[in-house]
Amino acid sequence: MHIPDNFLSTPVWAALDAVSIPAVGLMVRRASRELEDTRIPLLGVMGAFVFAAQMINFPVGPGTSGHLVGGALLACTLGPAPAVLVMTTIIAIQAFVFQDGGVLALGANVFNMAVAGVVAGYWPFQVWGATRRRAAIFMGGFLSVMVSGSLALAELLISGVAMPRVLVFTSLGLFAVNALIEGAITISVVQALEKLNPGFVQKPESSNGRVLAVLGSSGVLLGVAGFLLASTAPDGIQRLGRNLGLTSKAAFATPLADYSVGYFQSGWLRKATAGLAGLLLIYGLCAAGARMIARRRSA
Amino acid sequence: MTPLIEVRDLRFQYEDGTQALDGINFTLHAGETVALFGANGSGKTTFVLQLNGILQGQGSVTVCGLPVTKDNLATVRSKIGMVFQDSDEQLFMPTVLEDVAFGPLNQGLTSQQAIEKAIAALKQARMEHAANKAPYHLSAGEKRKVALAGVLAMDPEILVLDEPTTFLDPPAQRNLVHLLSELPQAKLIVTHNTRFAGALAQRAVFFERGKLVADGTVQEIVQRFDWTYSALAPEDLRYLAQRRL
Amino acid sequence: MHHVLVDQWSQGSSPLHARDPRAKLLVLVTFLVALATTAGNAFPTLAVDAALLAAGALIAGLPLGRLLLRAMAILPFSVTFGIISWxxxxxxxxxxxxxxxYLSTxxxxxxxxxxxxxxLxxxxxxxxxxxxxxxxxQFLYRYLFVISEQAQHLRLAAACREGSSGAHRHGKFRAAAGALAVLFARSYYRAEGxxxxxxxxxxxxxxxxxxxLRFGPADGFFTAVIGAMLILARIQ
Incomplete structure (x- = not known):
């Protein structure tokens, strides 16, 4: 789900830009130290492959079909960090060249799909890849789409986009269906790939796997949190956003308009503090996560 | 005078154990054009990839007197201009000019010098009008000529062309023959197209299961191995004509 | 394919085409931020923004109608959410x-x-x-069309077989997975090539x-003037 511009409130997109830029930056720095420029063609061409893969339809029901999203497949063929970079590039090209997803919302989309989606998609493979391979790969495909979708929905709700309960549930249900399809596509493509050349699919990296497991589970946790927040209390999440001063209504568009008494006397101060605190928190998490991935890969 | 290319007892095995090259001896002299014939999988492409060290096997390969070793790779790759079978793989930069300038930049030229080199090479390949186009928008013949310009820009002494007529229609093939015949470099041409080879090369060698089994004039080799351009020998044609009756 | 059209537009020559890409990116971000923080009923500001876009398209010699039409791709999504909000x-x-x-698009x-x-x-x-x-x-964009074409061929080949075999859904699903694996392998080997x-x-x-790149005085002037107009319109 590519969020266009002007759907997210300013604090939300700004915070996610602020999170994604250094997170991706860290991945890049580490990646460019270890992969030389020789791997760039491979990553670029695989990005083009993911684009092109959308043309191949998978029949799933009467009159409906799905297609590959790709985060989990890339993670278990190229490795998680290169997969994050490839997905980031895809999302950026979609935003600029195809106007699919916003430019200011690039950080949000990259965070949802390239960072959280890929990491969550790799996590089951990392943990169970050696023992319950099939289930792990299916689960990876499922989680990558589910986590991205839940995060996007949670971000929209936090931004104050009004959505009736029914619609939230419908969206979550649709995400779940898409996620199941992605899981099924990922595992069938992986199996077909292994028949062509077993070398295509990486071995789940066991060395120092703990770090990635932590990162992956935090990605999944974040998605689950988004899912739960969105499904149990869509009104609550909106209220949360409003209280934190994150909804677009309360933010810059009509500042102080529906300002109610908070814990700070000044609405601006409250908003700034809350925004900054949230931003720092997420930033810290991502920076730490990215550093861990980087360290793990260099080990 | 030292030969341009001197290959002695070259062997190469792929990781899966296939013996792709099995004791090759080969010499290329200045000004020569040699055609490489042989069935698919007989080792022709593997052989030419050894010449600039992209693949490395046992035995000795020297190019312009330099052994093809790690230290000499940069020099050797400047001496051998290789035009690959799939132009889309060779033209990887966003525009034609950038692609042709890629080699000169790797040779350490400044941007300005590289652009001058690139434009000169594009003129030589009669493609200067396409300098700012994206490779994707070119025809197969144009792509091949740009790929050729990309290696000419590096001032090579030897041109290696791997199946240069693939994907080209007859006019584009003729065009390429004229272009290549004007170039002074020694050439190695891997091809199935015996007429194309005959138009450019005097000498030919024949590969069979990783071995270089024959070396002679193009005509000799074509006759000896019944290696005809149309794939159908006269007796095949007679047989088919009878069946149609 | 539709992006080929935009690619053709971008090959033109106009004062806007000639601007340094950094100048255009800076102005775009200024525009988007100003717009994102503008209230939905601040119509004078929105009118200035829209007028700047129209002027830009005219100066660049882009077909305004087709540009506006293409931007409508965003509408199904935004109108849905608009109705929900309404x-x-x-x-x-x-x-x-x-x-x-819509204006952002x-x-x-x-x-x-x-x-x-x-x-860019x-x-x-x-x-x-x-x-x-x-x-x-850069590599992704260069090979996007090449590999899409291959995907197109695979799809065509699958469609040709479909009619005769009458495969059920499961079989078709596996066939699609096989096609994707082939596409993956070809892309992988292409990268090696x-x-x-x-x-x-x-x-x-x-x-x-x-x-x-060369960021000349004209680029500085462009960035400053359009940026100032956007900010002035925003704060009115």
Whole structure:
């Protein structure tokens, strides 16, 4: 789900830009130290492959079909960090060249799909890849789409986009269906790939796997949190956003308009503090996560 | 005078154990054009990839007197201009000019010098009008000529062309023959197209299961191995004509 | 394919095409931020923004009608959410969603319609985007069409077999997975071929840039004037 511009409130997109830029930056720095420029063609061409893969339809029901999203497949063929970079590039090209997803919302989309989606998609493979391979790969495909979708929905709700309960549930249900399809596509493509050349699919990296497991589970946790927040209390999440001063209504568009008494006397101060605190928190998490991935890969 | 290319007892095995090259001896002299014939999988492409060290096997390969070793790779790759079978793989930069300038930049030229080199090479390949186009928008013949310009820009002494007529229609093939015949470099041409080879090369060698089994004039080799351009020998044609009756 | 059209637009020559990509990117971000923080009913501001876009398209010589038509691709999404917001009683937000997301889309189209992607990427790199990502994007865009064409062929081949075999859904699903695996493998080997071709031309492990960008006085003037207009319109 590519969020266009002007759907997210300013604090939300700004915070996610602020999170994604250094997170991706860290991945890049580490990646460019270890992969030389020789791997760039491979990553670029695989990005083009993911684009092109959308043309191949998978029949799933009467009159409906799905297609590959790709985060989990890339993670278990190229490795998680290169997969994050490839997905980031895809999302950026979609935003600029195809106007699919916003430019200011690039950080949000990259965070949802390239960072959280890929990491969550790799996590089951990392943990169970050696023992319950099939289930792990299916689960990876499922989680990558589910986590991205839940995060996007949670971000929209936090931004104050009004959505009736029914619609939230419908969206979550649709995400779940898409996620199941992605899981099924990922595992069938992986199996077909292994028949062509077993070398295509990486071995789940066991060395120092703990770090990635932590990162992956935090990605999944974040998605689950988004899912739960969105499904149990869509009104609550909106209220949360409003209280934190994150909804677009309360933010810059009509500042102080529906300002109610908070814990700070000044609405601006409250908003700034809350925004900054949230931003720092997420930033810290991502920076730490990215550093861990980087360290793990260099080990 | 030292030969341009001197290959002695070259062997190469792929990781899966296939013996792709099995004791090759080969010499290329200045000004020569040699055609490489042989069935698919007989080792022709593997052989030419050894010449600039992209693949490395046992035995000795020297190019312009330099052994093809790690230290000499940069020099050797400047001496051998290789035009690959799939132009889309060779033209990887966003525009034609950038692609042709890629080699000169790797040779350490400044941007300005590289652009001058690139434009000169594009003129030589009669493609200067396409300098700012994206490779994707070119025809197969144009792509091949740009790929050729990309290696000419590096001032090579030897041109290696791997199946240069693939994907080209007859006019584009003729065009390429004229272009290549004007170039002074020694050439190695891997091809199935015996007429194309005959138009450019005097000498030919024949590969069979990783071995270089024959070396002679193009005509000799074509006759000896019944290696005809149309794939159908006269007796095949007679047989088919009878069946149609 | 529709992006080929925008690619053609970007090859034009106009004062807007000639601007340094960094100038256009800075102006675009200013535009988007100003728009994002504008209230949905601040119609004078929105009118100035829209007028600037229209002026840009005219100066660039882009077909305004087709540009506006293409930007409508955003509408199904934004109108849906607009209706939802409207029904929830948030009329202002509903209007804002539709009009602002549309204007944002037009603005991005105007940028890519006047800037060939390689130049846009150089601009992004000059503004601090890591080189690895820029190169990745460059390769991705270069092979996007090539590999899409292969995907097209695979799809066609699958469709040709479909009629006769009458495969059930499960079989078709597996066939599609097989096609994707083949596409994956071809892409993978193509990348190997590209790498060999790079080595053959003495690639040393570092890409050297060819066209340094030049941010001239005209670019500074453009950035300052349009940026100031956007900010002034925003704060009124």
């Amino acid at each position: 029904l929830a009683g948030e009329h202002l937000r509903a209007i804002a969603l539709v009009e602002k997301s 037009v603005a991005v189209l105007l940028l890519v319609g006047t800037t060939p992607l390689p130049r 990427l150089s601009g992004l790199e000059a503004l601090g985007t890591p080189r690895l990502l820029v190169l990745l994007a 590209i790498h060999q071709a790079m080595l053959a031309r003495a690639f040393t492990g570092r890409f050297s840039p060819l066209n340094p």
